[in-house]
Amino acid sequence: VSKHQAESMPGLLLGDAFPNFEADTTIGKLKLYDFLGDSWGILFSHPRDYTPVCTTELGQAAELSPEFTKRNVKMIALSIDSLEEHYSWSKDILAYNNDETVSEIPFPIIADDRRELAVELGMLDPEEKDQSGMPLTARCVFVISPDKKLKLSLLYPATTGRNFDEILRVIDSLQLTAHKRVATPVNWKPGDCVMVPPAIPEDEARSLFPAGVYTKELPSGKRYLRYTPQP
Ligand code: BEZ
Numbered sequence: 249v250s251k252h253q254a255e256s257m258p259g260l261l262l263g264d265a266f267p268n269f270e271a272d273t274t275i276g277k278l279k280l281y282d283f284l285g286d287s288w289g290i291l292f293s294h295p296r297d298y299t300p301v302c303t304t305e306l307g308q309a310a311e312l313s314p315e316f317t318k319r320n321v322k323m324i325a326l327s328i329d330s331l332e333e334h335y336s337w338s339k340d341i342l343a344y345n346n347d348e349t350v351s352e353i354p355f356p357i358i359a360d361d362r363r364e365l366a367v368e369l370g371m372l373d374p375e376e377k378d379q380s381g382m383p384l385t386a387r388c389v390f391v392i393s394p395d396k397k398l399k400l401s402l403l404y405p406a407t408t409g410r411n412f413d414e415i416l417r418v419i420d421s422l423q424l425t426a427h428k429r430v431a432t433p434v435n436w437k438p439g440d441c442v443m444v445p446p447a448i449p450e451d452e453a454r455s456l457f458p459a460g461v462y463t464k465e466l467p468s469g470k471r472y473l474r475y476t477p478q479p
Contacts, residue, residue: 259370260401266392269365273324273356274334280324281396283356288321288423289392290415293371295384295406297329297337305387306353307344308412313354315416319423321391323355328366328385331359360385376406389415391422399426428479429456444474 294302373386387404421432430442457476464473
């Protein structure tokens with residue numbers, strides 16, 4: 249991959265069919281759709297092996313993997329280093345976690361040392377370069393639905409670590425709103441009330457949500473701030 253290619257990345261938009269890429273990973277070669285099967289997926293990149301923020305993030309992702317499994321989400325990490333480096337760095341990540349009961353990172357890490365996938369998926373951070381001037385991968389998160397569409401994307405720079413509890417929280421919202429005609433408000437967590445989307449007329453909302461709809465009175469007189477218990 250040339251510097252020019254790396255600097256003009258295409259990227260993916262919400263709702264796009266996720267590319268069914270093939271990649272070398274720490275569990276062998278995989279093809280994305282075969283790996284995901286009917287599950288949800290999360291693909292997250294990090295800038296480089298043997299770097300401090302990335303080590304804390306992958307440690308946290310490994311620790312939270314049972315929470316992703318509970319939600320039927322398969323995890324895949326990516327960085328632009330080789331398989332050998334991933335295997336060796338994995339031992340550091342496990343040591344950082346200080347949990348002797350875990351002897352393997354519970355998800356594959358893609359070895360994208362030619363940056364081909366990082367360019368295809370728009371994951372590079374042009375501000376953060378290696379010694380030869382090539383951009384590193386940003387901290388990118390893609391959540392993929394069972395129909396292989398991009399449902400959420402987050403893009404953080406190398407210098408800002410992600411919050412994996414927040415990623416679980418948004419997956420809870422994505423999975424709820426995939427099946428119920430609701431939206432989740434600020435800081436929502438499972439069990440909290442949800443919002444009735446504006447496109448649903450009042451009559452329909454009453455029959456759709458038999459647990460009741462509470463509408464907050466507002467200075468505008470408009471009746472759009474409507475809550476209902478989580479269905
Ligand atoms: C890190 O993971 O610690 C890191 C990687 C690249 C740039 C800055 C920080």
